[in-house]
Amino acid sequence: AQSVTQLGSHVSVSEGALVLLRCNYSSSVPPYLFWYVQYPNQGLQLLLKYTTGATLVKGINGFEAEFKKSETSFHLTKPSAHMSDAAEYFCAVSLQTGANNLFFGTGTRLTVIP
Amino acid sequence: NAGVTQTPKFQVLKTGQSMTLQCAQDMNHEYMSWYRQDPGMGLRLIHYSVGAGITDQGEVPNGYNVSRSTTEDFPLRLLSAAPSQTSVYFCASSPVVGSEEKLFFGSGTQLSVL
Numbered sequence: 001a002q003s004v005t006q007l008g009s010h011v012s013v014s015e016g017a018l019v020l021l022r023c024n025y026s027s028s029v030p031p032y033l034f035w036y037v038q039y040p041n042q043g044l045q046l047l048l049k050y051t052t053g054a055t056l057v058k059g060i061n062g063f064e065a066e067f068k069k070s071e072t073s074f075h076l077t078k079p080s081a082h083m084s085d086a087a088e089y090f091c092a093v094s095l096q097t098g099a100n101n102l103f104f105g106t107g108t109r110l111t112v113i114p
Numbered sequence: 115n116a117g118v119t120q121t122p123k124f125q126v127l128k129t130g131q132s133m134t135l136q137c138a139q140d141m142n143h144e145y146m147s148w149y150r151q152d153p154g155m156g157l158r159l160i161h162y163s164v165g166a167g168i169t170d171q172g173e174v175p176n177g178y179n180v181s182r183s184t185t186e187d188f189p190l191r192l193l194s195a196a197p198s199q200t201s202v203y204f205c206a207s208s209p210v211v212g213s214e215e216k217l218f219f220g221s222g223t224q225l226s227v228l
Contacts, residue, residue: 009154034216043118043204043219044157090156101147101172102217104156 023091137205
């Protein structure tokens with residue numbers, strides 16, 4: 001079975017501060033890992049993904065995430081928060097089974113304080 | 115490009131009514147899926163399809179039916195709506211190339227069952 005745990009349903013940071021959103025996963029096979037962002041009243045957009053290869057993955061809007069197998073983690077970071085980063089962020093895992101089924105975490109709402 | 119189009123955007127039903135949520139994509143994607151999003155629970159997979167004529171159940175299929183008669187369309191049917199089905203529903207699609215392809219999401223349908 002596979003699952004995703006996102007620690008912290010709400011995270012607040014000051015503008016210009018480091019953003020750190022935590023994600024841990026469990027999977028019986030090597031996973032594919034994703035971060036999606038959802039802005040108000042919109043669908044989800046892919047930020048970045050890890051499949052194989054380099055464990056540090058860079059995505060859009062200055063975000064990056066590092067796959068740490070020993071810690072079963074895939075935390076999302078951004079060095080300097082911008083007001084436009086305020087949104088809900090979802091970590092997701094999929095199995096390498098040929099189907100594109102994603103299993104999502106419960107989400108973390110990021111607030112950026114001016 | 116229209117991408118993934120969901121209709122309606124909002125719907126209010128009475129308990130026991132039936133309705134169909136429409137989803138269409140114009141990207142010739144083989145894979146399509148339906149998720150529901152509930153507060154504190156993230157997105158959960160309802161049904162998915164890896165091609166025309168092929169559908170399968172996801173994590174929470176009870177109370178929902180789907181069919182895939184064409185590549186473009188993947189409607190979700192509620193046969194007898196219940197208050198527990200009050201949620202935001204997202205349709206997603208992607209090319210079927212293992213699990214590394216990203217999902218394209220529609221903008222969602224907000225459903226309330228009274």
